[in-house]
Amino acid sequence: MEEDIVDYALKYAESKQIEYAEVRGQSQVQDRLMLRDGILEAYVSAVDSGFCVRILANGGIGFASTNKWTREEAKDIVDLALKYAETAGRRDKIVFAKEKGIETKWTVDQKRKVEDVSPEERITEFVEVNKSLASCGVKIAATIFQCSIDLISKYFVSSEGSRISSFVPKIGAFLFLTVAEQGKTEQAGEQFGYSGGWEAFKEWNITDKMIHDAKILKDVITKGKTVKPGNMDLICGPEVTGIAAHESCGHPMEADRILGREMSQAGRSFIYKGGPYWLGTRIGGDTVTIVDDPSLEHSYGYYAYDDEGLKARRRFLYKNGIINEFLHNRESAAKLGTKSNASSRSINYDREAIVRMANTFVLPGNMTEEELVEDVKSGVYMKSFTEWNIDDKRFNQRYVGREAYMIENGELTHPVARPVIETTTLKFWSAVDAVSKKAEFEAATCGKGDPAQGVPVYTGGPCIRLRGVYVK
Amino acid sequence: MSDVLNKTEEIVKKAKSLGADEVLAKTTFGRYRQARFSSNQTDITVAWNDYVTDVTLAWKKRLVATQIHDFQDVDAGLKSLLQLAKVSQENPLFGGFAKGEFKYATSKADKKLEELENPTDYISAAVEAARKEAGAEIDSGGILFTRFEDVYLVSSEGPVGVDKRSAVELSIRAFTQREASGHGVECSSALKDFKPERAGAKAGEIAELAKNPKAGDEGVYDVIFDPLIFGSSLAVWGSMVGAFNVLIQMSVFVNKIGQKVAPEIVTMRDNPGAYSLSSRVFDDEGVPARENVFIDRGVLKGYLHNTSTAKMFKTETTGNAGLVAPNAWNIELDAGDVSKDELFEDVKKGLYLTNTWYTRFQNYAKGDFSTIPRDGIFLIEKGKIRQSLKDLRVSDNALSMLGKIAGISKERQHVHWWGEAEPPSLSPYVLIKDVHLTKSK
Numbered sequence: 005m006e007e008d009i010v011d012y013a014l015k016y017a018e019s020k021q022i023e024y025a026e027v028r029g030q031s032q033v034q035d036r037l038m039l040r041d042g043i044l045e046a047y048v049s050a051v052d053s054g055f056c057v058r059i060l061a062n063g064g065i066g067f068a069s070t071n072k073w074t075r076e077e078a079k080d081i082v083d084l085a086l087k088y089a090e091t092a093g094r095r096d097k098i099v100f101a102k103e104k105g106i107e108t109k110w111t112v113d114q115k116r117k118v119e120d121v122s123p124e125e126r127i128t129e130f131v132e133v134n135k136s137l138a139s140c141g142v143k144i145a146a147t148i149f150q151c152s153i154d155l156i157s158k159y160f161v162s163s164e165g166s167r168i169s170s171f172v173p174k175i176g177a178f179l180f181l182t183v184a185e186q187g188k189t190e191q192a193g194e195q196f197g198y199s200g201g202w203e204a205f206k207e208w209n210i211t212d213k214m215i216h217d218a219k220i221l222k223d224v225i226t227k228g229k230t231v232k233p234g235n236m237d238l239i240c241g242p243e244v245t246g247i248a249a250h251e252s253c254g255h256p257m258e259a260d261r262i263l264g265r266e267m268s269q270a271g272r273s274f275i276y277k278g279g280p281y282w283l284g285t286r287i288g289g290d291t292v293t294i295v296d297d298p299s300l301e302h303s304y305g306y307y308a309y310d311d312e313g314l315k316a317r318r319r320f321l322y323k324n325g326i327i328n329e330f331l332h333n334r335e336s337a338a339k340l341g342t343k344s345n346a347s348s349r350s351i352n353y354d355r356e357a358i359v360r361m362a363n364t365f366v367l368p369g370n371m372t373e374e375e376l377v378e379d380v381k382s383g384v385y386m387k388s389f390t391e392w393n394i395d396d397k398r399f400n401q402r403y404v405g406r407e408a409y410m411i412e413n414g415e416l417t418h419p420v421a422r423p424v425i426e427t428t429t430l431k432f433w434s435a436v437d438a439v440s441k442k443a444e445f446e447a448a449t450c451g452k453g454d455p456a457q458g459v460p461v462y463t464g465g466p467c468i469r470l471r472g473v474y475v476k
Numbered sequence: 477m478s479d480v481l482n483k484t485e486e487i488v489k490k491a492k493s494l495g496a497d498e499v500l501a502k503t504t505f506g507r508y509r510q511a512r513f514s515s516n517q518t519d520i521t522v523a524w525n526d527y528v529t530d531v532t533l534a535w536k537k538r539l540v541a542t543q544i545h546d547f548q549d550v551d552a553g554l555k556s557l558l559q560l561a562k563v564s565q566e567n568p569l570f571g572g573f574a575k576g577e578f579k580y581a582t583s584k585a586d587k588k589l590e591e592l593e594n595p596t597d598y599i600s601a602a603v604e605a606a607r608k609e610a611g612a613e614i615d616s617g618g619i620l621f622t623r624f625e626d627v628y629l630v631s632s633e634g635p636v637g638v639d640k641r642s643a644v645e646l647s648i649r650a651f652t653q654r655e656a657s658g659h660g661v662e663c664s665s666a667l668k669d670f671k672p673e674r675a676g677a678k679a680g681e682i683a684e685l686a687k688n689p690k691a692g693d694e695g696v697y698d699v700i701f702d703p704l705i706f707g708s709s710l711a712v713w714g715s716m717v718g719a720f721n722v723l724i725q726m727s728v729f730v731n732k733i734g735q736k737v738a739p740e741i742v743t744m745r746d747n748p749g750a751y752s753l754s755s756r757v758f759d760d761e762g763v764p765a766r767e768n769v770f771i772d773r774g775v776l777k778g779y780l781h782n783t784s785t786a787k788m789f790k791t792e793t794t795g796n797a798g799l800v801a802p803n804a805w806n807i808e809l810d811a812g813d814v815s816k817d818e819l820f821e822d823v824k825k826g827l828y829l830t831n832t833w834y835t836r837f838q839n840y841a842k843g844d845f846s847t848i849p850r851d852g853i854f855l856i857e858k859g860k861i862r863q864s865l866k867d868l869r870v871s872d873n874a875l876s877m878l879g880k881i882a883g884i885s886k887e888r889q890h891v892h893w894w895g896e897a898e899p900p901s902l903s904p905y906v907l908i909k910d911v912h913l914t915k916s917k
Contacts, residue, residue: 050543088521267617393834
């Protein structure tokens with residue numbers, strides 16, 4: 005990355021009639037490998053490097069990016085962004101919530117640098133996972149494994165005096181398998197993610213997790229019974245708790261969505277000014293506190309400063325069941341008369357930073373998982389999910405169990421095949437009466453933006469118990 | 477031969493001289509513009525300039541790839557790529573890149589889209605058209621996007637080609653009430669055929685009809701799918717006929733070639749035609765892109781292939797190559813013989829769905845999935861729209877829905893939309909019988 009060109013672009017922008025300008029340079033070393041049925045399909049290794057300028061002028065925003073590192077190109081994209089800002093012709097002028105400039109550098113440490121791990125070793129690790137799966141006693145019809153490594157260097161400067169350099173290595177893996185037994189198939193996908201070095205691979209225990217999934221899918225085919233539909237207690241494992249927190253708390257609490265800026269794509273929110281839900285409204289039980297926290301070290305969604313140069317901190321979204329704090333960038337914060345809480349993220353130099361989650365999870369409670377189960381007479385324990393979705397106001401959601409068990413008189417009895425909970429955000433979180441003290445995190449890629457920006461996040465959390473919800 | 481094509485060819489020659497068996501280089505100069513709007517105002521206007529050469533090489537059946545952003549920096553990049561190939565692993569099923577010299581059709585890209593600097597002008601036309609249908613008080617948002625790419629491809633196996641690709645699309649969602657909205661899209665490869673007011677009028681018309689929605693009832697319905705939502709279904713089926721997705725069991729079409737998968741009225745093809753957002757004259761191996769019928773009068777005829785997957789299935793490439801997986805470019809469902817109005821008349825009691833999002837599968841091989849309709853859900857009685865509904869979910873099966881297609885309109889629309897109707901398609905109004913709808917409890 006050529007920092008002098010980033011500085012030059014800012015200086016050139018500052019010579020114009022602007023209200024605010026920022027320039028973000030980003031260089032991303034990208035490694036991708038894909039194996040099908042244990043055989044390497046392709047290995048891709050590349051460097052993507054470029055810079056963008058965002059300008060606020062005349063109450064409008066212009067953005068332009070390039071991957072050509074020349075001063076002439078820098079001038080061209082500044083001129084273009086400025087023209088776009090000036091000609092936006094808005095009735096309501098955009099302003100950004102006030103902030104002071106920050107000068108700092110931050111990095112994420114690696115115990116074992118990914119740069120020191122050869123491609124052969126990376127490939128071999130995944131080949132071995134496939135060999136273990138092939139000999140685990142379950143008929144595997146197909147596997148597809150993907151591994152991604154991104155070494156992300158950024159240099160952010162703004163007309164308010166910010167100068168922030170950062171380096172973050174991110175490692176991700178996605179494994180998908182199909183089990184075929186007795187002429188039937190079941191499928192499972194697992195995602196892994198980490199900010200840091202190759203030490204992640206051992207910590208993930210991929211082989212154990214995939215063999216567990218294979219055996220569970222076989223059990224679902226050979227022993228799974230369907231649930232008799234009706235109201236019952238439901239215990240959600242960390243994976244299910246996590247997706248529910250992400251979808252029905254994190255997303256509806258994004259202020260840009262609340263203000264309508266995503267209306268045509270990811271939609272709006274059941275939370276809006278003048279509506280039945282706003283800051284201070286109850287949305288869940290007292291035991292429900294959901295936070296979004298980018299400062300969890302080595303988490304997949306980790307960052308120390310957001311892409312508007314603000315210091316990251318934990319945000320309490322739902323606090324003891326009450327709608328508490330939205331996720332903001334500087335534009336949304338100004339519109340709602342508050343300060344940004346550093347939720348602005350961009351996936352690359354060619355994308356506008358927008359309001360995003362980082363790591364969203366229910367804060368752990370004080371019970372053991374066993375205690376949650378002991379107190380259930382009749383219900384379902386949904387440990388993980390397959391199909392899921394939620395409407396674009398983030399109110400009507402559905403989760404279909406992958407690993408799930410019947411609970412009878414406080415004991416897990418037999419596997420349940422694809423139990424379904426289809427309910428509203430209010431009913432889901434209001435039904436929670438207990439939360440386990442142990443939390444487990446899951447890596448995910450959160451989708452939003454047009455063009456799409458899939459950002460790395462953690463979901464997961466503790467187990468939660470819901471009383472008297474409809475399961476089918 | 478242009479300077480860029482020469483430089484792209486030099487990359488191929490250099491890689492060969494370093495020891496690569498086969499090499500593909502594709503240089504793209506992309507110029508992309510987008511304006512995003514909400515609350516009837518422009519939020520941001522964006523420009524991206526992108527210069528990249530994608531290099532893929534094979535060495536002893538090891539497939540590796542990289543990107544080069546600067547022609548000054550080629551040697552080091554190629555040496556490290558070849559080194560990567562040497563420490564990589566053999567894929568015995570790699571079938572090589574396409575061989576031969578091909579003649580390509582002339583690109584019909586619209587030069588005006590290369591010169592268009594500020595795309596915001598088209599937004600007001602769409603918003604005003606929506607207002608005409610639904611009143612001045614609507615709240616609308618969306619995007620206007622333009623793309624112009626110069627593409628230069630050279631393969632060590634023979635293909636050499638130059639292409640220009642252009643696209644313009646507008647997406648508008650209009651709200652008349654908090655829970656009453658309509659969505660319209662307008663997609664074209666050229667400005668002359670681009671009518672943003674059509675998208676605005678459609679969004680406004682649906683948003684007006686969608687006022688005062690009531691919670692819908694769970695059940696089994698005959699459903700008319702608007703071209704936009706049916707574009708999402710075409711995208712699902714189009715993805716599932718990709719041979720790679722068949723190999724990894726992410727398809728309901730595994731082992732179904734030659735079998736009847738749909739009624740006789742269904743003929744589906746992939747066609748990156750000149751009108752399409754995906755228009756192109758060759759694929760990523762330099763094979764001429766062409767029309768491929770994959771469902772012919774209800775019978776699955778074949779999958780979409782690159783050279784490698786074609787060899788695995790003992791057939792020929794269909795000109796759908798990507799690096800590893802073949803891709804559908806633009807799915808078409810052949811037009812039916814009834815009008816949209818006649819299709820509605822056939823429905824005694826049913827639903828009309830206009831858009832959807834968040835389609836997710838329990839099991840791709842089996843096809844069980846759900847998706848959430850939005851932007852106008854309507855109860856139809858005796859062929860007429862009687863009531864706007866909300867809060868329903870389609871919870872069904874991709875293969876059985878294909879088998880229950882009962883009517884296809886003559887009218888078709890070229891549709892594409894964020895995340896769901898991707899790849900683009902040429903999509904009619906379609907009647908599907910006995911579709912399962914569920915709701916929150």
